[in-house]
Amino acid sequence: xxxxxxxxxxxxxxxxxxxxxxxxxxxxxxxxxxxxxxxxxxxxxxxxxxxxxxxxxxxxxxxxxxxxxxxxxxxxxxxxxxxxxxxxxxxxxxxxxxxxxxxxxxxxxxxxxxxxxxxxxxxxxxxxxxxxxxxxxxxxxxxxxxxxxxxxxxxxxxxxxxxxxxxxxxxxxxxxxxxxxxxxxxxxxxxxxxxxxxxxxxxxxxxxxxxxxxxxxxxxxxxxxxxxxxxxxxxxxxxxxxx
Amino acid sequence: xxxxxxxxxxxxxxxxxxxxxxxxxxxxxxxxxxxxxxxxxxxxxxxxxxxxxxxxxxxxxxxxxxxxxxxxxxxxxxxxxxxxxxxxxxxxxxxxxxxxxxxxxxxxxxxxxxxxxxxxxxxxxxxxxxxxxxxxxxxxxxxxxxxxxxxxxxxxxxxxxxxxxxxxxxxxxxxxxxxxxxxxxxxxxxxxxxxxxxxxxxxxxxxxxxxxxxxxxxxxxxxxxxxxxxxxxxxxxxxxxxxxxxxxxxxxxxxxxxxxxxxxxxxxxxxxxxxxxxxxxxxxxxxxxxxxxxxxxxxxxxxxxxxxxxxxxxxxxxxxxxxxxxxxxxxxxxxxxxxxxxxxxxxxxxxxxxxxxxxxxxxxxxxxxxxxxxxxxxxxxxxxxxxxxxxxxxxxxxxxxxx
Numbered sequence: 001x002x003x004x005x006x007x008x009x010x011x012x013x014x015x016x017x018x019x020x021x022x023x024x025x026x027x028x029x030x031x032x033x034x035x036x037x038x039x040x041x042x043x044x045x046x047x048x049x050x051x052x053x054x055x056x057x058x059x060x061x062x063x064x065x066x067x068x069x070x071x072x073x074x075x076x077x078x079x080x081x082x083x084x085x086x087x088x089x090x091x092x093x094x095x096x097x098x099x100x101x102x103x104x105x106x107x108x109x110x111x112x113x114x115x116x117x118x119x120x121x122x123x124x125x126x127x128x129x130x131x132x133x134x135x136x137x138x139x140x141x142x143x144x145x146x147x148x149x150x151x152x153x154x155x156x157x158x159x160x161x162x163x164x165x166x167x168x169x170x171x172x173x174x175x176x177x178x179x180x181x182x183x184x185x186x187x188x189x190x191x192x193x194x195x196x197x198x199x200x201x202x203x204x205x206x207x208x209x210x211x212x213x214x215x216x217x218x219x220x221x222x223x224x225x226x227x228x229x230x231x232x233x234x235x236x237x238x239x240x241x242x243x
Numbered sequence: 244x245x246x247x248x249x250x251x252x253x254x255x256x257x258x259x260x261x262x263x264x265x266x267x268x269x270x271x272x273x274x275x276x277x278x279x280x281x282x283x284x285x286x287x288x289x290x291x292x293x294x295x296x297x298x299x300x301x302x303x304x305x306x307x308x309x310x311x312x313x314x315x316x317x318x319x320x321x322x323x324x325x326x327x328x329x330x331x332x333x334x335x336x337x338x339x340x341x342x343x344x345x346x347x348x349x350x351x352x353x354x355x356x357x358x359x360x361x362x363x364x365x366x367x368x369x370x371x372x373x374x375x376x377x378x379x380x381x382x383x384x385x386x387x388x389x390x391x392x393x394x395x396x397x398x399x400x401x402x403x404x405x406x407x408x409x410x411x412x413x414x415x416x417x418x419x420x421x422x423x424x425x426x427x428x429x430x431x432x433x434x435x436x437x438x439x440x441x442x443x444x445x446x447x448x449x450x451x452x453x454x455x456x457x458x459x460x461x462x463x464x465x466x467x468x469x470x471x472x473x474x475x476x477x478x479x480x481x482x483x484x485x486x487x488x489x490x491x492x493x494x495x496x497x498x499x500x501x502x503x504x505x506x507x508x509x510x511x512x513x514x515x516x517x518x519x520x521x522x523x524x525x526x527x528x529x530x531x532x533x534x535x536x537x538x539x540x541x542x543x544x545x546x547x548x549x550x551x552x553x554x555x556x557x558x559x560x561x562x563x564x565x566x567x568x569x570x571x572x573x574x575x576x577x578x579x580x581x582x583x584x585x586x587x588x589x590x591x592x593x594x595x596x597x598x599x600x601x602x603x604x605x606x607x608x609x610x611x612x613x614x615x616x617x618x619x620x621x622x623x624x625x626x627x628x629x630x631x632x633x634x635x636x637x638x639x640x641x642x643x644x645x646x
Contacts, residue, residue, distance in 0.1 A: 078474060
């Protein structure tokens with residue numbers, strides 16, 4: 001469970017996040033939807049402890065990401081935007097490295113890597129050097145790496161960017177599976193079809209603030225339009241930056 | 244679960260994990276391997292050995308190169324000229340008076356002009372001092388060797404004549420030699436060769452730094468450019484521990500590079516044949532080991548410095564440019580030391596890279612250095628390294644790191 005309250009963050013004169021309060025529950029996929037530059041990435045980066053907010057706090061299963069970042073990181077698996085893998089390591093070695101950094105014993109991380117390789121259908125390229133990987137293979141590797149320590153919370157920043165149809169399907173199936181296992185899944189996107197197809201709950205963010213949140217049905221009901229796309233446009237006030 | 248484990252992965256475990264991964268990954272990177280383990284350590288010493296060989300051959304050839312001597316009125320001293328020709332002096336007959344001879348030497352038309360005075364033959368026959376005028380420009384360093392040789396030959400001719408005259412008068416020529424001076428050159432073969440080996444310590448320091456350069460870039464600017472830095476920062480490890488692991492891996496490559504370079508130098512110099520030139524290099528296995536140990540304290544300082552610079556840059560390319568400049572930093576003290584003719588002193592031993600330079604030089608000269616000097620060099624450089632590593636750790640804690 002992820003709970004953020006009144007997050008604020010500025011970079012120089014730019015206020016990237018003005019006031020973000022959101023809640024993502026276990027056993028649900030929560031979508032963070034908003035146009036480019038709305039503050040989605042900054043919000044996620046604060047949640048996964050890479051950035052420190054100017055004010056506000058974020059609790060990961062009750063642990064503060066601001067005050068106890070190391071403990072909070074243990075509770076999260078993170079796929080940052082455009083996550084890169086190590087080109088001179090194999091997919092398996094990439095996963096094992098993060099297992100070691102999470103403090104897993106050798107035997108444990110080997111078992112876990114084998115599990116994830118099977119789960120993400122990576123057998124074919126698991127022991128190849130990552131240099132020549134396709135975008136889909138890279139994302140799978142990065143995702144397996146993020147899940148190596150069985151995190152209860154999974155955060156993904158624009159995970160479907162640059163993926164082909166097959167890779168997107170695999171990813172959707174995996175996110176659904178994580179939800180069914182009781183994980184809290186939070187991902188950002190500017191593609192509303194994707195959010196509509198996948199999410200149990202939606203947080204709409206624009207100009208650094210949360211403008212609406214709820215299930216897709218609730219959002220439709222609140223805006224009084226039957227089409228989800230129209231609902232978003234009405235909430236955000238513009239179509240700019242939406243895909 | 245203890246408090247430490249609950250908060251993050253244990254420090255040593257994390258640092259070693261980063262170290263192992265960086266070491267292994269870079270072993271698979273052709274650029275790192277070539278520059279750290281092949282190009283620097285092998286080509287450096289080989290080129291150095293080849294250049295040294297050539298300069299020695301040239302130096303040897305120089306000493307019996309024929310000297311050209313312009314002689315005015317050569318017809319007045321045929322015996323002298325025959326004597327000079329015997330010693331491979333090429334005679335070039337000219338007709339100069341005093342001012343023309345001065346001008347010729349001054350304008351370097353001739354390096355040396357010998358003028359035989361008009362009464363030379365007459366005075367010689369009469370047993371009186373006969374004068375010869377030798378014109379040369381002493382400010383011209385390139386001709387000084389020739390001047391020395393011709394002067395010595397003329398002196399030799401003079402004393403041969405003197406001995407003949409004494410013998411003709413029934414006097415033992417030895418009465419003219421009440422004092423015999425023997426030159427004893429205290430420069431040892433090892434110390435003479437140091438001049439030629441002056442660049443060796445520079446090359447050792449340079450290749451050591453080069454050995455870690457690509458890893459330092461790859462682990463910082465490269466990691467950010469590939470997009471793997473942000474995921475790395477989400478693991479439960481303190482950022483400074485991540486960078487300590489990376490610096491440790493850079494140190495490992497630099498150490499490998501250092502060991503290989505020094506070994507290659509020791510082997511190459513054995514084949515150069517400095518002995519032919521009356522020089523010997525004190526570079527056996529024990530000295531090589533001491534050189535490595537003396538330079539080792541510079542490794543952490545260099546690794547941290549390169550990591551800091553690379554962490555500041557925005558891209559791999561930019562990091563390469565700046566690190567190219569960083570490679571010059573250790574050469575600056577050496578340049579100053581050479582220009583000012585500095586000798587080892589306690590305060591100078593504290594200057595990183597200069598201290599190592601003095602250490603290497605004294606080892607090769609086979610001149611023991613005070614233990615205190617060695618300790619100062621090691622301590623000062625290690626302290627600098629520790630400070631730089633702390634700075635690197637601090638830099639990695641900054642948010643701006645993500646770019």
